[in-house]
Amino acid sequence: MSRRFTPKIVTANDLLEGDVIYLTADDRWSRDHAEAELIEDEAHAEIRLIHAARQSGSVVGAYLADARPGPSGPEPVHFREAFRAKGPSNYTHGKQSERHA
Incomplete structure (x- = not known):
């Protein structure tokens, strides 16, 4: 018996900046999960x-x-993806600092 398909998102890294990005339904890349x-x-x-x-x-x-x-859009299932969605943890700027502001 085959396993039931788990919903997915497409994720990658921006080639020039290295940021984690996500493919949207309208073919844009977004930094917002x-x-x-x-x-x-x-x-x-x-x-x-x-x-x-x-x-x-x-x-x-x-x-x-x-x-x-999720109530605001897709949510990560795995710890790794939740970590990637938050952005680099070694910066005092960017996604990590924006969440604490």
């Missing part, structure tokens, strides 16, 4: 991943990450 397209169909997820991987001039390391619906 909540703006990511939540994909609930396995075939569609593979198509979106192929689309992201073809953008090698602007993104690197695109992959599918498990996510779940």
